[in-house]
Amino acid sequence: MFGLNLQRSIDLDEQYYSLEDYQSNVPRWCPGCGDNAILASVQRLCRDEQLPPEKTVFVSGIGCSSRFPHYMNTYGFHGLHGRALPIAQGVKIRRPDLQVFVNMGDGDCCSIGTAHWIHAIRYNMDIVAMVHDNEIYGLTKMQVSPTSRQGLKTNTTPTGAYMKALNILTATLGVTNASFVANAAEWIPDLLHDIIREAFHHKGFSFVRIVQRCPHYLPNLYDPLVTDPNKALILTHENGLQISETLTKTYKNQEEHDPSDLNRAREIAQMDDVVPVGILYRNESIECYDTLRKARRVFTAELRKEALEQEFDKFAIDPLVSEAVASEEAS
Numbered sequence: 045m046f047g048l049n050l051q052r053s054i055d056l057d058e059q060y061y062s063l064e065d066y067q068s069n070v071p072r073w074c075p076g077c078g079d080n081a082i083l084a085s086v087q088r089l090c091r092d093e094q095l096p097p098e099k100t101v102f103v104s105g106i107g108c109s110s111r112f113p114h115y116m117n118t119y120g121f122h123g124l125h126g127r128a129l130p131i132a133q134g135v136k137i138r139r140p141d142l143q144v145f146v147n148m149g150d151g152d153c154c155s156i157g158t159a160h161w162i163h164a165i166r167y168n169m170d171i172v173a174m175v176h177d178n179e180i181y182g183l184t185k186m187q188v189s190p191t192s193r194q195g196l197k198t199n200t201t202p203t204g205a206y207m208k209a210l211n212i213l214t215a216t217l218g219v220t221n222a223s224f225v226a227n228a229a230e231w232i233p234d235l236l237h238d239i240i241r242e243a244f245h246h247k248g249f250s251f252v253r254i255v256q257r258c259p260h261y262l263p264n265l266y267d268p269l270v271t272d273p274n275k276a277l278i279l280t281h282e283n284g285l286q287i288s289e290t291l292t293k294t295y296k297n298q299e300e301h302d303p304s305d306l307n308r309a310r311e312i313a314q315m316d317d318v319v320p321v322g323i324l325y326r327n328e329s330i331e332c333y334d335t336l337r338k339a340r341r342v343f344t345a346e347l348r349k350e351a352l353e354q355e356f357d358k359f360a361i362d363p364l365v366s367e368a369v370a371s372e373e374a375s
C-alpha cells in the first residue's frame with residue numbers, strides 16, 4: 045500500500061548498459077600492457093552499440109591476450125592454443141543471432157593457428173577477429189613468434205631471430221575472400237576504437253591486427269613508434285576513418301586511402317618504415333559462409349525433430365527381423 049510500484053515504474057525495454065555492465069574480473073595483465081587498452085576500447089564499443097551481454101560472445105585461444113573473455117561480463121570461451129577461430133565459427137553457425145568476437149595472440153593466430161586463420165578468411169563468417177600482435181609469446185615467457193622482427197633476442201633465439209618477420213597484413217590480404225582488413229595501434233585509443241567499430245559494422249570476417257606493447261618482455265621495442273607520431277601513417281577516407289582535428293595536430297602523416305583499392309592496400313601493408321593505422325581493405329560484396337548455409341537450410345524446431353528421429357531410427361529393431369532371429373536360434 046505504501047511506496048512505489050516497482051513493477052510499473054521500471055520499463056525493462058529502456059534498459060541501458062553502462063561500461064560497468066561489460067566489466068568483469070580485474071585484469072591480471074602487467075601494468076602498461078597494451079592488452080588493457082584493447083579491452084577498454086572493446087568495452088566502449090559494447091557500451092556504444094548497447095550489445096546485450098547475453099547476446100555477445102568472446103572467444104580466445106591461449107596466451108596473455110587470450111585471457112580477454114575473463115574480463116568481459118558477457119559469454120566467453122577461453123579455448124585451446126590456436127583454436128579460437130574454429131570455436132567461434134562453430135558458435136556463429138549454430139547461433140547466428142549472437143555477436144561473436146575473437147581475441148588471439150600473434151602466436152595463437154599466425155603460428156599454431158595458421159590453418160584456421162587462412163580458412164576463416166576464406167569462409168568470411170560474420171565475426172570480428174582481433175590479433176594482439178606483441179611480436180612475442182608472452183604467456184610462455186618470451187619465445188620467438190612468427191611476427192618477431194629479425195634479430196630479436198628471445199629465449200628461443202638468444203642470438204637473435206633468424207628469419208624476417210611474417211607480414212600479417214600482406215598475408216591476410218592475399219587470401220581468397222578477404223573482406224575487411226585493418227591495422228591499429230593500441231597507444232592511439234581513439235583510432236583503435238574507431239577501427240574496431242568499423243570492423244563490428246562490417247558484414248563478414250573483420251580482421252583487425254593490433255600492434256600491442258609487451259612492456260614486461262620487450263620494453264622500449266615500440267618507443268620509436270610511440271614517441272614519433274610521424275611513424276604512424278593514418279589512413280583516412282570517407283568510407284574509412286575520419287580523424288578529428290585534435291588528432292590531426294599530432295598525427296600529420298596521413299594518406300587518403302580508398303578501402304576498396306586492394307592493390308594500394310597491398311602496397312601500404314608492405315611498408316616497413318611506418319605503421320599504417322586505419323582500414324586497408326573493405327569489400328561488402330563477398331558472400332558469407334553463414335549466410336550461404338542459412339539460405340540453404342533453416343533449422344526450425346520441426347526440422348531438428350525430424351533429423352533426430354532419423355538418427356534414432358537407425359537403431360530401431362525391426363520386430364519381424366527379431367522374430368526371425370529368435371525362431372532361428374530356437375530351432
Ligand SMILES: Cc1ncc(C[n+]2csc(CCOP(=O)(O)OP(=O)(O)O)c2C)c(N)n1
Pocket residue numbers: 106107108109110125148149150151152153156176178180181182183184189
Ligand atoms: C597446443 C599448445 N601448444 C603450446 C602451448 C603453449 N603456449 C601457450 S600460450 C603460447 C604462446 C602465446 O603467445 P601469443 O599467442 O603470441 O600470445 P601472448 O601471450 O603474446 O598474448 C604457447 C606456445 C599450449 N598451451 N598449447
Ligand code: SF4
Pocket residue numbers: 072073074076077078079108109178182183257258259260261
Ligand atoms: S607478459 Fe607482456 S603480453 Fe603478457 S601481460 Fe605482461 S606485458 Fe602483457
Ligand SMILES: [Mg+2]
Pocket residue numbers: 107149150151176177178179180181182189
Ligand atoms: Mg604474442
